[in-house]
Amino acid sequence: MDLAYTYFAFSAFFNAIVSTIMGFLILSKDRKNKVNQKLGIFSFGVALWSYAYIIWPLAHNRELTLFSFQLLHIPACFVSIFYLHFVVDWLGVYKKHRAIIWAGYLMSVFFSSLTFSTEFIADMIPKFSMRFWAIPGILYHYYLLMFFSLFLYSSCLLFINYFKERGEKKKQILLMLVGIGLSFLGGSTNYFLWYGINIPPYGNILASSFVIFTTYAIVRYNLLNIKLIATEGALLVMNTLFIFRFIVSRDIWELVLNIIILLGSLALSYVLIRSVQKEIQRREEVTQLAQSLEQANLRLKELDQQKTEFLSIASHQLRTPLSITKGYIELIQDGAYGKISTKMNKILQDMDTSNERLVKLIDEFLDVTRIEQGRTKFVFEKKDIKDVVESVVKELHPKAEQKQISIKTLSKTDKTTIMFDEEKIRHVVFNFVDNAIKYSEKGVIQVVIEEENNGLSVKVRDTGMGFDKVDGANFFQKFYRGENVKGTNVTGTGLGIYVCRKFVENHNGRVWATSTGLGKGSEFGFWLSFAFSPKT
Numbered sequence: 001m002d003l004a005y006t007y008f009a010f011s012a013f014f015n016a017i018v019s020t021i022m023g024f025l026i027l028s029k030d031r032k033n034k035v036n037q038k039l040g041i042f043s044f045g046v047a048l049w050s051y052a053y054i055i056w057p058l059a060h061n062r063e064l065t066l067f068s069f070q071l072l073h074i075p076a077c078f079v080s081i082f083y084l085h086f087v088v089d090w091l092g093v094y095k096k097h098r099a100i101i102w103a104g105y106l107m108s109v110f111f112s113s114l115t116f117s118t119e120f121i122a123d124m125i126p127k128f129s130m131r132f133w134a135i136p137g138i139l140y141h142y143y144l145l146m147f148f149s150l151f152l153y154s155s156c157l158l159f160i161n162y163f164k165e166r167g168e169k170k171k172q173i174l175l176m177l178v179g180i181g182l183s184f185l186g187g188s189t190n191y192f193l194w195y196g197i198n199i200p201p202y203g204n205i206l207a208s209s210f211v212i213f214t215t216y217a218i219v220r221y222n223l224l225n226i227k228l229i230a231t232e233g234a235l236l237v238m239n240t241l242f243i244f245r246f247i248v249s250r251d252i253w254e255l256v257l258n259i260i261i262l263l264g265s266l267a268l269s270y271v272l273i274r275s276v277q278k279e280i281q282r283r284e285e286v287t288q289l290a291q292s293l294e295q296a297n298l299r300l301k302e303l304d305q306q307k308t309e310f311l312s313i314a315s316h317q318l319r320t321p322l323s324i325t326k327g328y329i330e331l332i333q334d335g336a337y338g339k340i341s342t343k344m345n346k347i348l349q350d351m352d353t354s355n356e357r358l359v360k361l362i363d364e365f366l367d368v369t370r371i372e373q374g375r376t377k378f379v380f381e382k383k384d385i386k387d388v389v390e391s392v393v394k395e396l397h398p399k400a401e402q403k404q405i406s407i408k409t410l411s412k413t414d415k416t417t418i419m420f421d422e423e424k425i426r427h428v429v430f431n432f433v434d435n436a437i438k439y440s441e442k443g444v445i446q447v448v449i450e451e452e453n454n455g456l457s458v459k460v461r462d463t464g465m466g467f468d469k470v471d472g473a474n475f476f477q478k479f480y481r482g483e484n485v486k487g488t489n490v491t492g493t494g495l496g497i498y499v500c501r502k503f504v505e506n507h508n509g510r511v512w513a514t515s516t517g518l519g520k521g522s523e524f525g526f527w528l529s530f531a532f533s534p535k536t
Contacts, residue, residue: 026043081107
């Protein structure tokens with residue numbers, strides 16, 4: 001039976017150490033938090049009960065065993081009300097249960113004040129295989145009724161709220177219920193001998209389960225902290241065994257050896273826990289940063305949507321007066337309001353050019369808003385992309401000639417028929433070639449059609465201004481204009497090639513811009529797949 005008594009002492013020691021550590025862990029998180037305070041007090045209550053519990057397995061006479069039983073029941077009287085107080089605070093229902101809480105404290109004070117009386121523990125006698133065990137007094141039955149009633153009431157509150165809650169709190173409640181269940185199964189083995197049932201308290205080691213599970217659920221419920229909990233749990237068990245071995249040392253040499261082993265274990269535990277904490281802290285920082293970035297991204301998307309809607313409204317409102325202005329300019333030029341002079345006609349032409357520039361700008365805004373709102377209509381047909389390229393080159397040839405720039409079309413494949421929207425792809429080719437003319441002072445512009453990666457690529461190469469890597473990475477973003485061209489074309493908006501990118505992406509294609517550096521020319525191109533099949 002000595003081995004069983006050693007186990008009973010160890011189980012109490014284990015519960016005491018675990019509850020003490022958990023209590024300090026809880027209060028170290030946020031000692032000003034009322035919920036943490038109640039959970040910490042509950043943990044320390046279990047710890048005090050367990051420290052007193054250690055005495056009776058080591059006692060060899062009636063008097064010391066009785067003293068241990070009387071002493072351990074003082075904190076035991078408060079454990080259940082401490083737990084109920086914590087639960088109602090955590091659930092936010094304290095006001096509804098205030099009367100029960102106060103009644104529970106009053107009963108706990110009453111019973112704890114009488115634990116040394118024979119009305120609580122009537123006697124201590126040998127019982128079954130135990131050296132000594134208590135005989136319950138009349139008050140002990142009522143104490144047990146209060147003890148289990150308060151725990152049962154706490155469990156009912158948690159169980160009811162389990163079905164009301166969602167997400168993390170639901171999982172926290174489940175963990176707490178599991179802890180209470182294990183504690184009830186283990187802790188109940190302490191009471192069979194009181195009523196003449198020969199079942200020793202072998203399950204007592206589970207009594208701290210509700211402390212462990214509740215602390216984990218409330219303070220440590222974070223999937224990133226599972227590694228730390230596992231590490232701390234393993235080290236806690238290991239160090240508890242070393243401490244217990246230290247206590248039962250048989251001679252001075254074994255005592256010295258156990259001290260060295262214990263100190264080494266504690267030092268190793270500290271290093272391991274610190275390293276795991278640092279790793280978890282870094283992971284939590286990364287997680288928080290990711291969450292912040294996600295929120296910022298959502299906010300940016302919302303702002304971008306608002307900007308798109310504003311552009312749509314503003315563009316439609318501006319287009320009407322510009323169309324009216326254009327009509328009046330044409331009427332004046334046609335002499336509808338009388339004959340005009342040559343000088344006046346020149347002014348009207350300049351006005352018409354400026355008006356056309358504004359109309360083009362507004363059309364770009366409207367293209368952007370239609371694309372981003374999903375209102376752009378596409379008409380996909382199988383056509384020869386070479387015809388589109390040659391048409392654009394022919395249209396822009398006079399503009400190139402004015403700057404003494406030569407435009408050449410080069411088709412490196414005979415397979416130039418592909419599925420595309422002629423209007424949209426023509427817009428892309430026109431934009432790329434027009435920009436090549438605009439940002440080149442001399443030289444040759446080549447428009448090359450090639451078969452690549454089961455598709456066709458169209459590349460517009462020039463010998464113009466070129467650009468650096470930063471511009472290359474950002475060219476197809478909305479409103480972005482290259483640093484090298486801001487002083488060249490002050491009327492540019494940075495929307496043209498953004499619209500081109502969107503048109504090509506709607507063909508499941510891709511765009512690119514490359515350059516070997518400033519002043520070394522550039523290449524703007526796009527690729528379309530032969531396998532592209534538009535959704536009907």
